Amino acid sequence: MARIIAMAGKGGTGKTTITALLIRHMVKKGLTPILAVDADANANLNELLGLKLYKSLGEIRDSMKTDTPAGMTKSNFMEMEINKAIIEADGFDLIVMGQPEGPGCYCMANSILAQVMERLARGYRYLIVDNEAGMEHLSRLNLRQIYTLFVISDPSSRGVLTAKRIADLTRSLGVEVGRKVLIVNRTPISMPAELEAQIRKAVEETDLILGGYVPFSQDLFEYETKQMPLLGLRDDAEAIRETDRIFEKFID
16 A cells, blocks of 8 residues: 555645645655645645646546446446546646535445545555645545654644644544654744744644744745746755755655
């Protein structure tokens, strides 16, 4: 099975950006093949990677209810549609979960989805999942063993508190995590002493490891503003240097 690396954090912390930079790092290091899963309801990882979205897994799950051809099992239909929905790139593939289901859970569809994704993941070295803060998709995809969970916070009390809650949440979800790494993103040149104290407290009171701080990057800001793929960022960009340093410690 692929080693699973997951991202989590409250909305607006830049976890999807960090996910894109992780994929960039791993492709550069030859840690491939990778299957990236965008499991955030506000799916935009494909845009940061310069890829066009075809269809989400949520759309496939919903269409399975009514569009499965006569004579084909729902499982085979979903597997066929998922394979068509995979976005292929150099060193990695991407698949998008899309919006969660509406009223009325269709449990059979989610069960089949988990089975198909498990079979699919066997063809990859790494599975990278960009999650929402609640991480419900980890359960939905039956991902019970996480190699590394990167918890992303912004330089705010709310971000750090959410990171602490996420670290505790994995226990109630029944997810086994090898290590939980806190990354504080978009940090100013001078960090307030009060915030640094809150970060230290969050690490001391949980099993979080402080991975490091990623400073605000003008290069990154311009790339995102101009909707340019982050894979094209220069190696000497400050955000790249710092994220690469963090990833070198926790990815092998």
